[in-house]
Amino acid sequence: MKNWLRTAGALALTLTLALAGCDNASDKAAAPAADAPKTGELKIGFVYPSPVGDAGYAWAHDQARKALEAKGGVKTAFVESVKDGADAERVIENMARGGYDMVFATSFGFMDPMMKVAKDFPNVKFMHCSGFKASANMSNYFGRIYQARYLTGMTAGFMTKGGVIGYVAAFPIPEVIRGINAFTLGVRSVNPKAQVRVVWTKTWFDPALEKDAAVSLLDVGCDVIAQHQDSPGPQEAAQERGKYSIGYNSDMSAFAPKAHLTAAVWNWTPLYEAMMQELRAGKWTGERSLWWGMDKGVVDIAPFGAMVPKDVQDKVLAKKAELVRGEDTIFVGPIKDQAGQVKIPAGVKAEDKELLGMTWFVEGVVGSVQ
Structure with a gap:
């Protein structure tokens, strides 16, 4: 996640089993010349x-x-x-x-x-x-969660009725900006005139504030709400207004079963x-x-809600199949910024360093990078 932080809370230690890497643990000792296989726990x-x-x-x-x-x-x-x-x-x-x-x-x-x-x-x-x-x-x-973001954007683009989608954003950093851009590209791939309106909360986990941000977007006519934070607050706001939502990080359908279309998940x-x-x-x-x-299976989308028609699901899953095959064309130009200037030329695929340092919004996003 990111530079500032999310929320403070309880300290929890849990023992069990886990994961990965290489070498021996030591306290401020000189590093060994080479690592040996580990046989113990x-x-x-x-x-x-x-x-x-x-x-x-x-x-x-x-x-x-x-x-x-x-x-x-x-x-x-x-x-x-x-x-x-x-x-x-x-x-x-x-x-x-x-x-x-x-x-x-x-x-x-x-x-x-x-x-x-x-x-x-x-x-x-x-x-x-x-x-x-x-x-x-x-x-x-x-x-590459932006890949899942694109797919959820497609879903939102198909499901919006008014063509105005809200996005409750965390912090204005490349990770979040990249996700908003991929989502918007997904939206406009199926609904070229749709808009994605962004509201910043500058939080990672603040259910009340994030829900209020979603309400502000619903108040200006957004009929699908997406988010970047951990809490289900935006999902709940959408359901309470009878609108749709897109979750993040994990399947959030349990919090808003009547609103939750799908989610970008880890x-x-x-x-x-x-x-x-x-x-x-x-x-x-x-x-x-x-x-x-x-x-590699690190990112995905959550199961579709029952309200998503099968033909929409099929189109989104067809694009997912391309990504699973390693065919990532999400940030292939021509891609313009909000001012209509070409940022990625036609036929050119943005390099990873460009994506990792992204600080501008694509055409179709309403809001500022700040």
Whole structure:
């Protein structure tokens, strides 16, 4: 997730089994020349920026942690509702001192604290989610959730009646902007004149505020509400008004069964299992940026609501099949920005560095990048 943070809350440690990477845990010792395969029980830590709860971002990571536990041979612990800065550094350092073989920090705002701790504990393996900094014993990882965003945008574009869709956005950072753009491209691929109106909350998890933001969009005529945050507040607002919604992070249909069309969802298990296998084999390496997509099963969409017609489902699933085959043409030009200027020329596919640094909105988005 991201630089600022989501919500503070309870501290929770849970033991079980887990995941990935390479090398031995040690306390501020010199790094070994080479890693050896690990034969004993792995000890893996997870740091979450929000409560695990029953749905959302931290919940999705925790489902993968539990899946790893089920395989045996791994003991895991997690700490939830961790704030950026000193709080994150303290939690990560405690895990490093506690003999953990690998630590996963799952928020963008944990990047610099993890870099600092990684420098002091060279024998511990560190994995940071959604960032861009790396070192000899730290890599970063994320998923191409924009692919799922595009598919949910298609769904919203088919289902809107008035052609005005609302988007409750978290923070104006590239990850969120990229998701809004992919969603809008999906909307306009099937409904060329539709608009996506954006309201910023600058939160990751604040159910009341996020619900209020959705209400403000419904008040100006939006009939489908999408979101980037963890809470189901926007879903509930849409249902209360008799409108449709698009969830995020996990299947949120239980919170708004009459509104929820589908959701862009995470499945971290394949990536975490791969890291665990590398760790056991002594093949984990730092200085990497892993960005896995639908072809590797890390991102997906939730089951469609009963209100989505079969012909709509079929069209969306046909596009999903392309992405599963590795045929990603979402950010292939011509793509214009809000001012009508061509940002990605015809036939050109945006490079990953452009996507990772995206700070502009595509044509069709109503709102400012701020």
